[in-house]
Amino acid sequence: MTFMSKPKVAHPDLPRNALGLTRRDYEGANSTLCAGCGHDSITAAIIEACWANAVEPHTVVKLSGIGCSSKTTAYFLSGAHGFNSVHGRMPSIATGANAANRTLNYIGVSGDGDTLSIGLGQFCHAIRRNLNMVYIIENNGVYGLTKGQFSASADIGSKAKRGEVNRQPPIDPVQLAITLGASFVARSFSGDKAQLVPLLRAAMRHNGFALIDVISPCVTFNDHEGSTRSYAYAREHSEEAVHADFVPFASEIAVDYADGAAQTVTLHDGSRIVLRKVDADYDPSDPGVALDAIQQRMRRGEVLTGLLHIGQDAEDIHALGATPDTPLNAIAYESLSPGGDALRRVLESFR
Amino acid sequence: MPETKAGLRAAPPAAMQATDTADPRYYHRVVDCQWACPTHTDVPEYIRLIAQGRFADAYLLNRASNVFPGILGRVCDRPCEPACRRGRVEDKPVAICRLKRVAADLKGTGIADRLPKAPARLNGKRIACIGAGPASLTVANDLAPLGYAVTIFERHGAPGGLMRTNIPSFRLPQSVLDEEIGVILDLGVSLKLGAPIDSLSRLLAEGRFDAIFVGSGAPKGKDLPLPGRQAANVHIGIDWLESVAFGHTGSIGERVLIIGVGNTAMDCCRTSMRLGAKSVKVMARKPRSFFKASDWELEDAEEERVEIVVNHAPTAFVLDAGRVVGMRFNRMEYDLDGTRIVAERVVDEVTIPCDEVILAIGQENAFPWIERDAGVEFDRWDRPVVDPLTFQSTRPDVFFGGDAAQGPKNIIWAVEHGHQAALSIHAYLSGLAPADRPREAVRLSSRKMGLHEWAYKNDYAPLERRLMPHVSLKERFKKISIEVELGFTPEQAAQEAQRCLNCDVQTVFEAPQCIECDACIDICPVDCLTIATNGSEAEVRARLRAPALDPSQPLFVSAPLKQTGRIMVKDENLCLHCGLCAERCPTAAWDMQKSTLHWPHADYGSSTCHSHERKTA
Ligand SMILES: Cc1cc2nc3c(=O)[nH]c(=O)nc-3n(C[C@H](O)[C@H](O)[C@H](O)COP(=O)(O)OP(=O)(O)OC[C@H]3O[C@@H](n4cnc5c(N)ncnc54)[C@H](O)[C@@H]3O)c2cc1C
Numbered sequence: 021m022t023f024m025s026k027p028k029v030a031h032p033d034l035p036r037n038a039l040g041l042t043r044r045d046y047e048g049a050n051s052t053l054c055a056g057c058g059h060d061s062i063t064a065a066i067i068e069a070c071w072a073n074a075v076e077p078h079t080v081v082k083l084s085g086i087g088c089s090s091k092t093t094a095y096f097l098s099g100a101h102g103f104n105s106v107h108g109r110m111p112s113i114a115t116g117a118n119a120a121n122r123t124l125n126y127i128g129v130s131g132d133g134d135t136l137s138i139g140l141g142q143f144c145h146a147i148r149r150n151l152n153m154v155y156i157i158e159n160n161g162v163y164g165l166t167k168g169q170f171s172a173s174a175d176i177g178s179k180a181k182r183g184e185v186n187r188q189p190p191i192d193p194v195q196l197a198i199t200l201g202a203s204f205v206a207r208s209f210s211g212d213k214a215q216l217v218p219l220l221r222a223a224m225r226h227n228g229f230a231l232i233d234v235i236s237p238c239v240t241f242n243d244h245e246g247s248t249r250s251y252a253y254a255r256e257h258s259e260e261a262v263h264a265d266f267v268p269f270a271s272e273i274a275v276d277y278a279d280g281a282a283q284t285v286t287l288h289d290g291s292r293i294v295l296r297k298v299d300a301d302y303d304p305s306d307p308g309v310a311l312d313a314i315q316q317r318m319r320r321g322e323v324l325t326g327l328l329h330i331g332q333d334a335e336d337i338h339a340l341g342a343t344p345d346t347p348l349n350a351i352a353y354e355s356l357s358p359g360g361d362a363l364r365r366v367l368e369s370f371r
Numbered sequence: 372m373p374e375t376k377a378g379l380r381a382a383p384p385a386a387m388q389a390t391d392t393a394d395p396r397y398y399h400r401v402v403d404c405q406w407a408c409p410t411h412t413d414v415p416e417y418i419r420l421i422a423q424g425r426f427a428d429a430y431l432l433n434r435a436s437n438v439f440p441g442i443l444g445r446v447c448d449r450p451c452e453p454a455c456r457r458g459r460v461e462d463k464p465v466a467i468c469r470l471k472r473v474a475a476d477l478k479g480t481g482i483a484d485r486l487p488k489a490p491a492r493l494n495g496k497r498i499a500c501i502g503a504g505p506a507s508l509t510v511a512n513d514l515a516p517l518g519y520a521v522t523i524f525e526r527h528g529a530p531g532g533l534m535r536t537n538i539p540s541f542r543l544p545q546s547v548l549d550e551e552i553g554v555i556l557d558l559g560v561s562l563k564l565g566a567p568i569d570s571l572s573r574l575l576a577e578g579r580f581d582a583i584f585v586g587s588g589a590p591k592g593k594d595l596p597l598p599g600r601q602a603a604n605v606h607i608g609i610d611w612l613e614s615v616a617f618g619h620t621g622s623i624g625e626r627v628l629i630i631g632v633g634n635t636a637m638d639c640c641r642t643s644m645r646l647g648a649k650s651v652k653v654m655a656r657k658p659r660s661f662f663k664a665s666d667w668e669l670e671d672a673e674e675e676r677v678e679i680v681v682n683h684a685p686t687a688f689v690l691d692a693g694r695v696v697g698m699r700f701n702r703m704e705y706d707l708d709g710t711r712i713v714a715e716r717v718v719d720e721v722t723i724p725c726d727e728v729i730l731a732i733g734q735e736n737a738f739p740w741i742e743r744d745a746g747v748e749f750d751r752w753d754r755p756v757v758d759p760l761t762f763q764s765t766r767p768d769v770f771f772g773g774d775a776a777q778g779p780k781n782i783i784w785a786v787e788h789g790h791q792a793a794l795s796i797h798a799y800l801s802g803l804a805p806a807d808r809p810r811e812a813v814r815l816s817s818r819k820m821g822l823h824e825w826a827y828k829n830d831y832a833p834l835e836r837r838l839m840p841h842v843s844l845k846e847r848f849k850k851i852s853i854e855v856e857l858g859f860t861p862e863q864a865a866q867e868a869q870r871c872l873n874c875d876v877q878t879v880f881e882a883p884q885c886i887e888c889d890a891c892i893d894i895c896p897v898d899c900l901t902i903a904t905n906g907s908e909a910e911v912r913a914r915l916r917a918p919a920l921d922p923s924q925p926l927f928v929s930a931p932l933k934q935t936g937r938i939m940v941k942d943e944n945l946c947l948h949c950g951l952c953a954e955r956c957p958t959a960a961w962d963m964q965k966s967t968l969h970w971p972h973a974d975y976g977s978s979t980c981h982s983h984e985r986k987t988a
Pocket residue numbers: 446447448501502503504505506507524525526527531532533534537538566567568569586587588589590609612634635636638740772773774775779780781782783785
């Protein structure tokens with residue numbers, strides 16, 4: 021951690037977004053994580069993505085559970101709303117907040133421990149409900165905050181810092197989410213912002229639950245030889261299957277995609293994702309193909325990254341529940357709480 | 372394009388080479404102020420000493436490079452300040468020059484035994500210096516302690532050169548001049564006053580000296596040969612200032628026109644205001660962006676209600692009964708292309724009435740006393756041919772320096788010429804080739820003390836430049852010798868000192884240690900750092916996190932990184948030297964190391980610096 025805070029002074033020629041803000045305006049408090057933690061890099065990618073999408077900080081809600089990863093919501097967008105829930109309970113807080121106000125942008129940050137152990141049930145149900153949020157797992161294979169025990173995402177054979185070997189099979193959040201019907205499922209690496217930032221930008225604009233599982237090395241407890249979540253291992257073993265370029269609404273597609281392996285997906289707000297596939301047979305809109313490919317690679321010790329699955333048809337929580345368009349705080353009190361007589365009438369209808 | 376593994380690993384054909392930081396010029400250049408200072412004064416170190424209240428130490432450190440900290444702390448041309456990085460990060464540079472004065476003002480009295488001393492024994496070699504300006508005085512300062520018998524010949528009755536005869540005492544008090552020149556004379560230097568040298572050949576023929584240093588300045592003010600010039604109330608600026616300095620002139624007419632807008636013009640107009648003028652106009656031929664005077668001198672003159680008139684080209688003096696009563700000017704209009712004049716026209720003609728005219732349009736060097744057959748070659752502009760590195764003339768025992776060598780410059784250049792000429796004279800008289808001289812060296816030493824502790828104050832102080840307090844407009848005109856600038860108080864100095872970014876505490880990178888975690892890149896407040904795919908310089912610049920628009924500022928480029936083969940690139944331009952990159956790096960690939968420049972002087976043999984060794988604390 022740093023005792024001296026990052027000074028406010030900035031590069032005078034930093035680019036400004038449509039709101040006239042630089043990325044420095046999207047920063048939060050000083051990180052207290054270990055120097056070199058992958059989580060800090062993801063924080064920087066979130067800052068970059070929010071800036072590039074020109075979101076107004078006060079329209080963002082940052083949600084998290086418990087863990088080093090869950091601490092990071094303090095380190096970006098100090099102008100946003102935030103809630104640190106208890107361990108593994110971020111999805112229920114997100115559900116409640118989202119039910120009350122559907123117009124805000126929900127960014128959840130969790131860890132592999134917070135999501136896949138204590139919070140696994142909540143995580144699954146958030147996907148089922150198709151909660152309109154970005155759900156980021158900062159996946160380091162350990163419980164960083166409690167000093168490096170294996171988490172449920174640790175691979176078989178992965179070695180802990182003191183030498184013990186993990187023998188329990190991992191839970192892969194990506195495969196789990198695809199099976200549960202999630203409509204935006206991606207995997208990335210904290211050390212590859214060129215991949216992560218466009219994924220985050222697209223996820224924020226996706227209508228429905230968007231999962232990004234980000235391999236995020238823990239420099240202190242899981243960056244050694246024999247770990248499958250170290251910087252070196254992640255670089256050596258990950259292979260990008262589908263690169264996503266995010267193209268905001270009304271912008272030209274600037275890059276020339278000549279190879280025919282490019283496919284464009286238009287999101288609800290009119291922005292587009294251009295998918296570039298390394299293997300032309302890979303179809304990210306087909307969950308079966310995605311699962312197959314992921315598992316095949318996994319057997320060869322490789323990790324597929326990129327936007328692995330995207331569907332556009334699933335209804336989100338508000339469509340499913342037929343809720344009003346207006347956030348609850350903007351609905352007149354009389355309509356929100358119509359009084360005893362109205363309640364009696366509703367009860368009457370069930371008799 | 373996504374950075375796929377294969378794409379990352381293949382080194383592109385026009386890749387940038389890793390920066391050679393063993394070349395002492397690399398880290399030297401990062402210290403912008405020190406690089407810009409002709410004598411390479413260790414600015415950040417003396418500012419840190421001031422911040423610690425160690426004024427005497429700050430003074431002595433200055434003196435080792437620039438010899439006249441009290442003088443230069445007031446009137447230096449300060450090329451360091453426009454170069455200062457703080458001026459790019461914010462808009463105002465550190466008040467480097469004013470802090471120098473603080474060191475001189477507050478150094479106290481106890482430094483006598485820490486100043487250079489006359490040697491116990493002379494080495495039997497004798498040097499003549501012609502002129503007692505800053506160039507000659509520096510030669511004496513460097514050579515006398517080594518045992519040389521130095522004699523200075525000065526035509527005037529007091530030493531100091533233009534510092535005494537032309538720089539007015541309201542900018543530079545006599546007492547400061549006397550003190551700092553006195554230290555040099557106390558080294559056993561023999562000063563002959565009222566002793567013009569009128570023949571080099573004769574001096575050489577007498578054979579009294581083993582080497583001669585010509586520091587006679589550029590003593591001739593340029594004239595303006597227009598109709599009516601012969602009138603008595605038209606003066607040449609530098610001659611007029613000299614006669615004021617020696618008390619021969621004590622008054623001036625009410626309406627004064629100054630022709631020219633360089634530094635001499637600024638001193639002429641402000642001196643006129645003190646000798647009784649009611650209205651002073653400085654007449655400039657061109658627009659303001661073409662002025663030679665420093666901004667602060669223009670500000671000071673305008674504060675004293677001097678009027679600066681642009682776009683007036685003089686055409687004639689208007690005479691009445693043999694005296695000038697006005698001047699005629701063409702009013703000009705210019706078409707500019709950026710900073711260049713592409714066309715000019717005369718709009719109309721005006722006559723401006725006046726009682727006196729002072730010409731301040733430049734100086735030339737003149738050597739009527741050097742016979743052209745004395746063995747010193749002159750070029751086709753009648754300037755002596757002088758080696759720019761050694762300051763040796765074509766006659767091996769005759770050296771030049773200061774304004775005499777390269778035309779009118781300033782004090783700090785005269786001092787540097789003096790240092791280099793002294794080194795050459797020492798080499799020459801030791802039987803060595805002056806061109807074969809020792810070169811600069813840089814020594815690095817880590818500032819790391821602990822996990823989050825650095826042996827320098829690394830946090831950024833968001834303070835604005837302190838303003839120099841001035842004597843009130845009413846007070847300052849009472850006597851010409853009232854110094855206008857009061858100097859910083861110790862409190863102001865302490866605040867201003869905090870604005871220095873410690874650019875000499877370098878970010879030193881060890882590529883093999885980097886695990887490409889991005890921590891340094893994410894924390895850097897001014898986005899200096901990028902891990903990029905290598906390419907041509909233009910390609911790499913385009914890949915940086917923040918635009919690097921100033922091509923004169925170097926990029927640091929690392930060797931290929933272990934995991935991806937990409938390179939760490941640092942745009943030195945705006946680095947705050949805050950150390951956050953080093954603090955956030957998990958592998959100590961970045962370290963903050965103080966660079967100390969060793970810039971050789973004549974005493975190089977006795978100093979203990981070795982060439983760019985690395986020392987880590
Ligand atoms: C009006 C004015 C204001 C200036 N203000 C500044 C300023 O604010 N800051 C700054 O840095 N610079 C300033 N300068 C420039 C600066 O003063 C000179 O660049 C500097 O003094 C040059 O030093 P020097 O040793 O080469 O020569 P000089 O200072 O010119 O000294 C040469 C000496 O040699 C003597 N001499 C000449 N010929 C002979 C001879 N034949 N025999 C014996 N003696 C001889 C002269 O009398 C003189 O004393 C100013 C110049 C002028 C004209």
